[in-house]
Amino acid sequence: MSMRLVVSERTAEHLKSLPSSEPDVDGKLRMLLATEYRRRLARYNLTDRRLRDKYGMSFEEFEQRHVVQEHNFGWDVESDAIEWDLAVNGIKTMRRRLAELLGSVSYDH
Amino acid sequence: MTIDDLLIELDESKRRFWFIQRSEIERTDETIRLRLIINEALFIQVFLSEATGRFSLALIQGRERLYGRDREGDMWHLHPFSASETHRPTPEGVSPWPLLQFLAEVEELLFENELIWVQSLSFTRPDFRQGN
Numbered sequence A: 001m002s003m004r005l006v007v008s009e010r011t012a013e014h015l016k017s018l019p020s021s022e023p024d025v026d027g028k029l030r031m032l033l034a035t036e037y038r039r040r041l042a043r044y045n046l047t048d049r050r051l052r053d054k055y056g057m058s059f060e061e062f063e064q065r066h067v068v069q070e071h072n073f074g075w076d077v078e079s080d081a082i083e084w085d086l087a088v089n090g091i092k093t094m095r096r097r098l099a100e101l102l103g104s105v106s107y108d109h
Numbered sequence B: 001m002t003i004d005d006l007l008i009e010l011d012e013s014k015r016r017f018w019f020i021q022r023s024e025i026e027r028t029d030e031t032i033r034l035r036l037i038i039n040e041a042l043f044i045q046v047f048l049s050e051a052t053g054r055f056s057l058a059l060i061q062g063r064e065r066l067y068g069r070d071r072e073g074d075m076w077h078l079h080p081f082s083a084s085e086t087h088r089p090t091p092e093g094v095s096p097w098p099l100l101q102f103l104a105e106v107e108e109l110l111f112e113n114e115l116i117w118v119q120s121l122s123f124t125r126p127d128f129r130q131g132n
Helices: A007-015 A027-057 A061-062 A076-101 B004-016 B096-113 B117-124
Strands: B023-028 B031-037 B040-047 B055-061 B066-070 B075-077
Touching: A007 A027, A007 B023, A027 A076, A027 B031, A076 B031, A076 B040, A076 B055, A076 B066, A076 B096, B004 B075, B004 B096, B031 B055, B040 B096, B055 B096, B066 B096
Parallel strands: none
Antiparallel strands: B023 B031, B031 B040, B040 B055, B055 B066, B066 B075
C-alpha cells in the first residue's frame, strides 16, 4: 500500500542530495526515520541506566516499592519517576517502530 | 483519561488560555509529556502514562515545582502553591477535564502572585523617579 506525500521543492532537493545507499525518496525517508528512532532510543536507554544507578533498582522495582510515596512525593523523586516512566515506555516504543520500519532486528544496547 | 483525550484537551486549552505561548509534545506508545511554555522561566508540565496510571500536572519555574496535582496509583494529591514540597491528599480527584481545570488554577496563581506581570513589567515599566 502506498500514499502520496507532498514535500516542497527545497525539501526534495535536500532529500536527493542526501548521501545514502537508498536510491529512492521512500528509502531515504525510512533511513532518516530510523536515525531519529535510534537517537531517541539511545537517549531513553541513557536515562534508564542513569536512574537504575541512582536508585539501585529497575523501574519495575521502583514502582512496586512505591519509592515516590516513600520520599513523601518530593519533586526530585516525582520528576525522576516521570523521566523513567517515559524512558522505559520509550525504549519499547522505539524498538517496535524500528522493527516495523526495518524488519525484525534486535535493538538492545 | 487516555492520551487521545488529553490531546483533545490540549487543543481546547491553547484556544482558551492566553498565557500558553507554545507547546512541546513527547509521545511514546503509552505515555505522553506535554510542556506548555508560558515564558523562558515558567512552564506547565503534564505527564500521563497509560501503562502505570501516573498522571502529573505541574507549574514549574526553572527546575522548581511551584504548584502541582498528581495521581500516583489511584490516589490524587495536591502540592499547594507556596508549600509545594508538602502534599495534601485530594480524594475528590480532578474534574473530567483535568488539564482545563489545572490551567484555570494556574491562571489565578499567575495573577495573584504576579508571576507574569513582574517579569514583563520589568522591561516596560517607565521610571517615574526620573520624570520619564
